[in-house]
Amino acid sequence: xxxxxxxxxxxxxxxxxxxxxxxxxxxxxxxxxxxxxxxxxxxxxxxxxxxxxxxxxxxxxxxxxxxxxxxxxxxxxxxxxxxxxxxxxxxxxxxxxxxxxxxxxxxxxxxxxxxxxxxxxxxxxxxxxxxxxxxxxxxxxxxxxxxxxxxxxxxxxxxxxxxxxxxxxxxxxxxxxxxxxxxxxxxxxxxxxxxxxxxxxxxxxxxxxxxxxxxxxxxxxxxxxxxxxxxxxx
Amino acid sequence: xxxxxxxxxxxxxxxxxxxxxxxxxxxxxxxxxxxxxxxxxxxxxxxxxxxxxxxxxxxxxxxxxxxxxxxxxxxxxxxxxxxxxxxxxxxxxxxxxxxxxxxxxxxxxxxxxxxxxxxxxxxxxxxxxxxxxxxxxxxxxxxxxxxxxxxxxxxxxxxxxxxxxxxxxxxxxxxxxxxxxxxxxxxxxxxxxxxxxxxxxxxxxxxxxxxxxxxxxxxxxxxxxxxxxxxxxxxxxxxxxxxxxxxxxxxxxxxxxxxxxxxxxxxxxxxxxxxxxxxxxxxxxxxxxxxx
Numbered sequence: 001x002x003x004x005x006x007x008x009x010x011x012x013x014x015x016x017x018x019x020x021x022x023x024x025x026x027x028x029x030x031x032x033x034x035x036x037x038x039x040x041x042x043x044x045x046x047x048x049x050x051x052x053x054x055x056x057x058x059x060x061x062x063x064x065x066x067x068x069x070x071x072x073x074x075x076x077x078x079x080x081x082x083x084x085x086x087x088x089x090x091x092x093x094x095x096x097x098x099x100x101x102x103x104x105x106x107x108x109x110x111x112x113x114x115x116x117x118x119x120x121x122x123x124x125x126x127x128x129x130x131x132x133x134x135x136x137x138x139x140x141x142x143x144x145x146x147x148x149x150x151x152x153x154x155x156x157x158x159x160x161x162x163x164x165x166x167x168x169x170x171x172x173x174x175x176x177x178x179x180x181x182x183x184x185x186x187x188x189x190x191x192x193x194x195x196x197x198x199x200x201x202x203x204x205x206x207x208x209x210x211x212x213x214x215x216x217x218x219x220x221x222x223x224x225x226x227x228x229x230x231x232x233x234x
Numbered sequence: 235x236x237x238x239x240x241x242x243x244x245x246x247x248x249x250x251x252x253x254x255x256x257x258x259x260x261x262x263x264x265x266x267x268x269x270x271x272x273x274x275x276x277x278x279x280x281x282x283x284x285x286x287x288x289x290x291x292x293x294x295x296x297x298x299x300x301x302x303x304x305x306x307x308x309x310x311x312x313x314x315x316x317x318x319x320x321x322x323x324x325x326x327x328x329x330x331x332x333x334x335x336x337x338x339x340x341x342x343x344x345x346x347x348x349x350x351x352x353x354x355x356x357x358x359x360x361x362x363x364x365x366x367x368x369x370x371x372x373x374x375x376x377x378x379x380x381x382x383x384x385x386x387x388x389x390x391x392x393x394x395x396x397x398x399x400x401x402x403x404x405x406x407x408x409x410x411x412x413x414x415x416x417x418x419x420x421x422x423x424x425x426x427x428x429x430x431x432x433x434x435x436x437x438x439x440x441x442x443x444x445x446x447x448x449x450x451x452x453x454x455x456x457x458x459x460x461x462x463x464x465x466x467x468x469x470x471x472x473x474x475x476x477x478x479x480x481x482x483x484x485x486x487x488x489x490x491x492x493x494x495x496x497x498x499x500x501x502x503x504x505x506x507x508x509x510x511x512x513x514x515x516x517x518x519x520x521x522x523x524x525x526x
Contacts (some may be wrong), residue, residue, distance in 0.1 A: 118519040119401060119411075119519070120509045120510050121411040121506055122401075123506060123509060124503055124505070126413065141505065142505050142509070145509050153399075155398075155479065155482075160413070202476060202479045206399075208431075215431040217397045217432075222475040228476065
């Protein structure tokens, strides 16, 4: 008895190859998208620092760098970024955890130069303790909008804090982060704000500081872990 | 469907004797349902339709939605009644496997369909045009030169969109800018909507206002808040990572409360107001890009 041989035509082989290629490509795209979508910075808890008027106090120490550097961002070393201090070390994250109904004391070491605000109104300090921030030890209610380098704004909490830039002529400017506040040119900005009920609150920079991107609001301005993030009030 | 009880078509097979006049029966059911349902929809459902009655524009939109839904009700019933009637009247007996007669066009039915559809669409187009005219844009943006505007005194308020927040400027109060929108009840407001960067859309839901915010464009919308309430403000144009975060609450308050609030804002932001550019319907801010 003669056995039938299963013969696949040339068209069939081509079709199978195309289907396999499409499936493989789809899987690769799916893996890429899922890894991108789930790649968020780790949450950094604020450091408890006693209490103020009966409310617990937490400290956050941040720095802003014109270029985050290859150590903290090998893929985007030139991107402007915030860093946060954790256990004495600077790490790149913009997701912070603080207690509900507490006072948060924020110190920002600002190493970037000025860019200027697109909307000068955002140069006013709002929603902070006493309605002020201190810039290099001096309390101010607003800054010159042209001197703004970045802002720290939590819209849902009504917190608006403009951060003035380092002067162009300043010596020993930091090229890449993490920058050293002990030796490099910077401005020191301090402020406090009160948290309310539990929740996740977004924060962002309003200065168009993303060099070379559309309206200065691309790249690091639209990626968690650089110029915007969350404050998890727990 | 022909009056002989079979679907319309040149090859229609005559039904068995004693077959009821399906067309007449179907029309009677459809008209009866429509006569009952349409007023019920207009009277009972209409007032519940969005966006509510927070302003003249919002109330106008409730009326428009009621008109649209009332006109759509008989059309919807036409389809539903025909479907249910066909399922019941033309159900194939168990065990039978007969093909229905072929349908090859029905000129008078097609003509009727086109005429009715055309009349409905043209009526709505005319209604919409009249509403846009009499409602001064019906809560939408009219562009920089509105064809019509409400008469009398108007409070100009500028809505400035930026990635990712709305701020508001009151040119008749020294050009003060604020982070929240507050409006006096019963006063016509002339909103000047613009953007400092990409395209946004200002949507004050309960006020029935939705106007695109384009950079370099002064998009004028009119609204007269009619009751004291809190309303939501959203961005309705995908504009980046925090598009969903461009959310806030605005307030319609009494005239006295508004005057008190705006005076407080003027005092609070006096220093910042001096740093603002002179009030203009649009702005071309610098820097547009950094490092370029």
